[in-house]
Amino acid sequence: MIDQIPVIDFSNFDTNPKEVAANVLNACKTIGFFYIINHGLPKDQIDHSFELAKEFFDLSSEEKRKYLIQEDNHGYSELYQETLDPENQKQGDHKEGFNFRNFVNGKPYAPLPPIFEKEQPFIEEFSRACHGTAMRILQAFAIALEIPEEEGGAKWFSDRHTYDRQSGEVLRFLKYPRGGESTYKETVRAGAHSDYGSITLLFQKDVPGLEVKASRTEWISAPLIENSILVNVGDQLQEWTNGLFKSTLHRVTFLPEHAHVDRYSMPVFIHPEDDTLLSPIPSSIVPPPSESTQGVAKSGEIITAGEHLRRRLNATYKY
Numbered sequence: 001m002i003d004q005i006p007v008i009d010f011s012n013f014d015t016n017p018k019e020v021a022a023n024v025l026n027a028c029k030t031i032g033f034f035y036i037i038n039h040g041l042p043k044d045q046i047d048h049s050f051e052l053a054k055e056f057f058d059l060s061s062e063e064k065r066k067y068l069i070q071e072d073n074h075g076y077s078e079l080y081q082e083t084l085d086p087e088n089q090k091q092g093d094h095k096e097g098f099n100f101r102n103f104v105n106g107k108p109y110a111p112l113p114p115i116f117e118k119e120q121p122f123i124e125e126f127s128r129a130c131h132g133t134a135m136r137i138l139q140a141f142a143i144a145l146e147i148p149e150e151e152g153g154a155k156w157f158s159d160r161h162t163y164d165r166q167s168g169e170v171l172r173f174l175k176y177p178r179g180g181e182s183t184y185k186e187t188v189r190a191g192a193h194s195d196y197g198s199i200t201l202l203f204q205k206d207v208p209g210l211e212v213k214a215s216r217t218e219w220i221s222a223p224l225i226e227n228s229i230l231v232n233v234g235d236q237l238q239e240w241t242n243g244l245f246k247s248t249l250h251r252v253t254f255l256p257e258h259a260h261v262d263r264y265s266m267p268v269f270i271h272p273e274d275d276t277l278l279s280p281i282p283s284s285i286v287p288p289p290s291e292s293t294q295g296v297a298k299s300g301e302i303i304t305a306g307e308h309l310r311r312r313l314n315a316t317y318k319y
Contacts (some may be wrong), residue, residue: 001025002031002214003229005222011038012165013136016302017154024137032233032246035225039133046127048265050205052123056098056115059215067113073170073313074101076245080102080273093190095252100171103127104164127171130201130268131163137199137231138270140214145241145283156281160272161198168197168271168309176209176252176263190252195234195270196312199307202230205264213249222250230309236305237272239278241286274306 004028011019027034056064061078069075077097099118101109103124108117116123138157147156161167161193176190192213204210210222238247252263270280279302280286284292 003218003220005031005033005035005038005212005214005220007035007037007176007225007228009038010036010040013140017140021140021144021152028141028144028233028237028245029211030246032238032248033212033222033230033250034232035230036137037225037228039229041119041129041133041229045122045129046203046266048122049126049173049266050203052116052119053098053175053266054262054265055115056173057096057175059113059115063113064096069099071313072101072109073168073309074099093252095174095176095190096176097172099124100127101175102131102169103165104166123171125243127268128163128276130171131161131169131270133229134199134268134270135161136202137201141237141245145281145285147281147283151282157198160276161270162273165273166275166306167273168269168306170269170271172267172269174265174267176265178260180263192249192251194238194247194249195232195267195269196309197234197269198237198240199234199270200232201268201270202232203266204230207261207263209252209263210234210265211251211253216248234269236278239308241283242282242289244278244286272305274304274309276305277302278305278308 006023008023008027010020024034059149064076065078067076068078069081075098077099079094079096100116100123106124107154108120112120113274135158138161139154142152142154142156147153152159161169163169202210204222204224206224208221208224211219212222212232213219231246232250233245234248237245262319280289
């Protein structure tokens with residue numbers, strides 16, 4: 001039984017990549033979650049991003065609704081609009097969000113609210129910096145999986161995650177408003193779900209609330225660890241590794257402190273380019289497909305990353 005999420009120090013990655021990669025591999029094969037510290041992202045960038053999120057969510061509902069999210073997965077999602085666990089939830093998630101698709105070739109995916117438009121250079125810089133951090137993590141994955149150099153080696157994943165090409169990658173600002181438990185009718189604020197892409201980077205602030213279904217049985221908390229990033233494996237990476245890496249269910253629950261404090265978080269959903277086939281990785285460590293394999297590969301169907309994401313979003317949102 002795993003009762004806590006491992007913490008991995010990335011300060012030695014450049015000098016001892018195999019040691020860091022081994023720690024990452026163990027986390028991915030077991031719980032599918034890990035914290036990274038000494039990741040290199042400046043704290044002032046993270047803090048300013050949270051400030052921008054608060055500034056936007058403090059706007060009137062009428063103003064925010066001008067940028068409602070559509071099937072392109074960019075823009076504002078209202079309270080209760082997203083239902084992450086449709087089979088078990090009585091109503092939508094008790095949160096609101098704003099999704100930024102990648103700033104391909106320096107341009108926003110769609111017109112931004114004025115609050116974000118005036119900060120576009122900064123938001124793009126932060127989005128690209130998060131992508132760069134994610135590529136270092138994916139490089140650790142490739143090293144751990146011992147992908148042969150002739151197949152792409154340490155760059156196997158990053159070669160399929162180019163920032164300026166069409167993908168489902170999203171930087172997301174989230175707010176879980178304080179209060180609401182008595183009227184919401186459920187103890188869960190964001191339904192149990194796994195993420196859809198390769199990996200997710202999560203920045204948390206002020207109050208916890210995230211829980212992870214460790215060992216596929218018990219829920220454990222994901223506490224706040226100062227200056228860390230919480231990383232988790234997504235469905236597409238589980239697909240790529242024939243179930244070796246675990247895409248683990250997680251959720252956000254009401255805590256007593258949520259009665260008085262808004263909870264903000266920032267996930268960055270890292271996705272391969274849309275036309276990337278989710279076929280098995282060229283690694284001797286990755287097991288062959290079997291009856292226990294998770295996802296579409298179990299049926300022998302190989303789909304693209306873009307097709308996989310569209311199926312999941314259609315089951316999640318009310319547009």
